[in-house]
Amino acid sequence: xxxxxxxxxxxxNVNQAVIRVQEGDMESYxxxxxxxxxxxxxxxxxxxxxxxEAEDATQDIxxxxxxxIRQFSPTVSFSAWIYxxxxxxxxxxxxxxxxxxxxxxxxxKEPTEFNASRYTDYIHELLERLNTVERKILLLRAxxxxxxxxxxxxxxxxxxxxxxxxxxxxxxxRNEEGGAALERHVYQHGGERI
Amino acid sequence: MSGMxxxxxxxxxxxxxxxxxxxxxxxxxxxxxMNRMDNRYEHYKPRAMKRYKAAWIAASLFVLAIALxxxxxxxxxxxxxxxxxxxxASIFQAAGDSGLKTADEEGLVRSGSxxxxxxxxxxxxxxxxxxxxISIGLNRVISGGxxxxxxxREQIKDVxxxxxxxxxxxxxxxxxxxxGVYLYPGMNDDSAIVEFSDLHNQGGKALPDKFNLxxxxxxxxxxxPFLLNVPMERSTRNTRVWEPNRVRSLNNIDFTLMxxxxxxxxxxxxxxxxxxxxxxxxxxxxxxxxxVFDDKGNKIKFISGNGWNExxxxxxxxxxxxxxxxxxVKSITVKPxxxxxxxxDSNLFQLEADGTPVVHYLPELEMTVKLK
Numbered sequence: 001x002x003x004x005x006x007x008x009x010x011x012x013n014v015n016q017a018v019i020r021v022q023e024g025d026m027e028s029y030x031x032x033x034x035x036x037x038x039x040x041x042x043x044x045x046x047x048x049x050x051x052x053e054a055e056d057a058t059q060d061i062x063x064x065x066x067x068x069i070r071q072f073s074p075t076v077s078f079s080a081w082i083y084x085x086x087x088x089x090x091x092x093x094x095x096x097x098x099x100x101x102x103x104x105x106x107x108x109k110e111p112t113e114f115n116a117s118r119y120t121d122y123i124h125e126l127l128e129r130l131n132t133v134e135r136k137i138l139l140l141r142a143x144x145x146x147x148x149x150x151x152x153x154x155x156x157x158x159x160x161x162x163x164x165x166x167x168x169x170x171x172x173x174r175n176e177e178g179g180a181a182l183e184r185h186v187y188q189h190g191g192e193r194i
Numbered sequence: 195m196s197g198m199x200x201x202x203x204x205x206x207x208x209x210x211x212x213x214x215x216x217x218x219x220x221x222x223x224x225x226x227x228m229n230r231m232d233n234r235y236e237h238y239k240p241r242a243m244k245r246y247k248a249a250w251i252a253a254s255l256f257v258l259a260i261a262l263x264x265x266x267x268x269x270x271x272x273x274x275x276x277x278x279x280x281x282x283a284s285i286f287q288a289a290g291d292s293g294l295k296t297a298d299e300e301g302l303v304r305s306g307s308x309x310x311x312x313x314x315x316x317x318x319x320x321x322x323x324x325x326x327x328i329s330i331g332l333n334r335v336i337s338g339g340x341x342x343x344x345x346x347r348e349q350i351k352d353v354x355x356x357x358x359x360x361x362x363x364x365x366x367x368x369x370x371x372x373x374g375v376y377l378y379p380g381m382n383d384d385s386a387i388v389e390f391s392d393l394h395n396q397g398g399k400a401l402p403d404k405f406n407l408x409x410x411x412x413x414x415x416x417x418x419p420f421l422l423n424v425p426m427e428r429s430t431r432n433t434r435v436w437e438p439n440r441v442r443s444l445n446n447i448d449f450t451l452m453x454x455x456x457x458x459x460x461x462x463x464x465x466x467x468x469x470x471x472x473x474x475x476x477x478x479x480x481x482x483x484x485x486v487f488d489d490k491g492n493k494i495k496f497i498s499g500n501g502w503n504e505x506x507x508x509x510x511x512x513x514x515x516x517x518x519x520x521x522x523v524k525s526i527t528v529k530p531x532x533x534x535x536x537x538x539d540s541n542l543f544q545l546e547a548d549g550t551p552v553v554h555y556l557p558e559l560e561m562t563v564k565l566k
Contacts, residue, residue: 026228026231027228029227029228029231030224030228033223033224033227033228034222034224037221037222037223037224038219038220038221039215041219041221041223042214042217042219045217045219046214055221055223058221058223059223059226059227059230062223062227063227063230063231066231091414092343095343095344095348096343119213119217119218120217122213123210123213123214123217126210133351138211138214139214141211142210142211142212142214142215143214143215156351156412156414157351157352157412161352170207173207173210174207
């Protein structure tokens with residue numbers, strides 16, 4: 001779905017839809033799905049590096065969201081709340097995977113219904129420079145333009161820590177950081193910078 | 195990691211974010227999700243908790259051993275007796291790092307406190323500081339002998355370190371360089387090693403010989419951070435230091451070996467790469483690495499390192515840490531190398547079949563330094 005609604009108007013509509021679903025109007029959940037599905041799918045796709053898994057994950061996240069929607073209170077935006085579910089869901093999926101397989105998954109050309117594999121391969125390759133936490137921060141900034149505070153809420157980090165990590169990932173993407181070879185060696189020895 | 199190490203300007207970084215946002219994809223899960231609503235609970239049947247007897251036994255022994263361990267230096271006698279208990283003090287033994295193994299065997303280790311939340315206990319059975327690096331062994335014990343679906347390294351979200359109550363980054367240089375904290379595998383899924391070094395060779399403050407190291411560790415699935423303390427003391431006084439300040443040049447590249455620090459646990463080499471014409475360092479120059487060989491031609495195993503260059507700068511300062519040098523070594527040979535890049539894209543590393551990058555030594559920059 002294209003984002004054609006103005007942010008303020010869509011915010012109101014999402015909030016109204018959430019209240020309606022909380023009151024038992026399940027059909028209003030369709031509006032919520034339509035509003036978030038594209039970006040949530042891209043979040044999963046660029047994290048999981050697999051179209052099929054991302055499709056399943058997106059559906060599961062919405063189902064989990066529906067299961068828990070009565071627990072939602074507007075102390076945070078519904079958007080941040082659903083991304084928090086996505087964050088934890090993707091963490092769980094990544095833990096369960098066979099890592100040696102996923103290591104090379106992005107290299108495999110996958111049939112995509114939007115015939116954009118080269119486009120996404122390019123993005124996947126650039127994202128490979130980042131660790132998982134950095135990749136999530138970049139995706140949340142790129143897809144939803146979240147503030148550091150919102151990303152902190154979603155990922156369970158302090159906003160100052162998110163800011164620090166964002167600055168570092170930006171530097172990393174721009175390759176301004178010295179010792180690229182050193183970090184690469186560390187990775188090869190099973191270590192990772194935290 | 196893929197071999198993708200392209201150089202990216204600021205507007206390209208913004209462009210990447212735009213490309214992510216505007217990925218040409220159309221998805222519609224609405225009907226599928228709405229159809230799944232009625233039978234959604236079938237997808238959430240609780241999985242049987244996996245229990246591994248061996249893991250449970252190891253965890254039990256570990257708890258017993260920790261109860262016997264006092265905070266502070268482990269005496270060689272105590273260290274020896276602890277080593278007989280499976281699971282204790284062997285994180286350093288199993289790390290694949292001969293320096294840490296030596297520290298463990300020589301009793302040059304300390305132990306720290308433990309903290310527990312939501313049925314998970316985090317402990318510091320071994321820690322070591324030799325003046326060049328600090329290594330902290332962490333062990334996770336889950337109550338009731340349960341095992342976790344995730345390794346401790348996967349569960350650790352963030353580590354904040356404090357030296358006598360001051361954030362460890364207060365020891366960083368006044369520029370944008372920062373102390374890198376690394377997480378390495380331990381002996382199993384429940385253990386890991388946190389490691390960092392001060393940047394005393396890159397303008398940062400040296401850590402004191404004796405201090406209290408406190409850690410705040412955030413773990414996925416656990417609300418409160420784990421607060422741990424280790425009373426650290428530099429374990430080796432006999433650090434040998436050489437400052438060769440030897441320079442080798444290739445075209446406009448000046449490679450300098452500034453300093454060699456050797457302890458029974460670590461060998462630290464401080465180098466600079468400077469462009470004599472003050473040009474801006476490119477990716478290939480920033481990616482120059484070094485291998486180190488002893489006087490018998492044995493390659494010394496690399497452990498970790500930190501490098502920093504000013505944005506658009508012409509000099510890269512690096513500290514490389516390797517395993518300890520053999521006793522009575524008379525000289526070392528430093529062989530700088532550059533990476534080979536792919537023909538189809540000059541920004542991509544060529545990779546060997548095992549995924550390691552292809553490198554070419556630069557004999558013009560090679561040097562042998564006598565250690566007397």
